[in-house]
Amino acid sequence: MMERAEDLRLSLSLSSPLIAPRTHHVAMLFHAPPEKRFLEMPLLPAAKRSEVVAAEEERAGLRGGGGSDEEDGGCGIDGSRKKLRLSKDQSAVLEDSFREHPTLNPRQKATLAQQLGLRPRQVEVWFQNRRARTKLKQTEVDCEFLKRCCETLTEENRRLQKEVQELRALKLVSPHLYMNMSPPTTLTMCPSCERVSNTNNNSSAAADRRGISTSTAAAGSSVVDTAADGGILCHRPIAVRPQQS
DNA sequence: GTTCCGTACGGGATTACATCA
DNA sequence: CTTGATGTAATCCCGTACGGA
Incomplete structure (x- = not known):
């Protein structure tokens, strides 16, 4: 059944002209965990965000030695979101993991993130999107x-x-x-x-x-x-x- | 220039847990 | 001590934006 589903090409369009105004949860910046704090501070300059993330991950011991912005999927200096494309190997590992459990517990997330040199938030987002694709x-x-x-x-x-x-x-x-x-x-x-x-x-x-x-x-x-x-x-x-x- | 796909994000909903009256 | 109300953190899903092929 799932194999059949995997073979189908996506054809439904999710797009809509509606553009939701973006607001920010200032309060959460002070209570959320490191990765959440990064997410909830989009008004910070990109470079500053990278700094904060690096510092937080260093503290959490999640960052591999010498991890660059490139590897971490950080944003560009100009504030534009830097789209990283996961490597084939990274995708393969994530796929394997997804086949085993479509949802992650915090430990699995941290382990995967460390193993792949990604931020835990990236792993979390990948799983969310993967579940969405499966559902679609x-x-x-x-x-x-x-x-x-x-x-x-x-x-x-x-x-x-x-x-x-x-x-x-x-x-x-x-x-x-x-x-x-x-x-x-x-x-x-x-x-x-x-x-x-x-x-x-x-x-x-x-x-x-x-x-x-x-x-x-x-x-x-x-x-x-x-x-x-x-x-x-x-x-x-x-x-x-x-x-x- | 357009389309499609993958990645990233914001926000609402839900749940678990802690604190307090 | 128990209980209900309230606040907070964590996580999920949904809708959407956006970069790149």
Whole structure:
């Protein structure tokens, strides 16, 4: 399942013209942990931010010897955000780790950060984005799946309506023949409302045939019942043989 | 110049924990 | 001592900005 998801290309657009005004949590600067403090001080000049981060990480012992801004993904002197591209090796390690646990505990985060020469915040962000990508892909897969379900059910609905129409016509034209015909394997009658429906209204049976979830199948069956008979059918199908006279 | 993807960020929501009346 | 209210920290997700291929 996940392999299938991984194969799909992302196609949904997340962009929107809405631009949220950015505000700052000044208070948090004094209480947040080092990496959080860095995040919450975007008004500081970039160079100053790098200094603070370096100092904090030095104190925390998270910084590898001789780590440069380049390696740390720091910002440029001009204040522009410096986009770092993680190396193939870094990405591979993160991917492996993600496959093991999609979420990180603080220790794992710190260990990974140290191992890869990244800030813990970068590791955290990478995992957040990775989870978001996974979710997006899964949503696409689900969407495709439901679309196919819908098409299948629509087709089946058409077929069943036609079948019902034919049976009604036959009953009108030659009731004798109708009563003597062998029971249609796919039709059942609800004992309470005495309406005929398809045996495979049994949700699980229908689901088995189509390979879709039971709830989806049940929803599809309701559509069939309502459309064909103009009423609500009970969902306890019982095989019924036309009475022999 | 445009598009897409990956990285980074801000902010809201939630949860756990500490403190205090 | 217990309990409810309140504050704080940590973390997650969502929406978005932005750099680079």
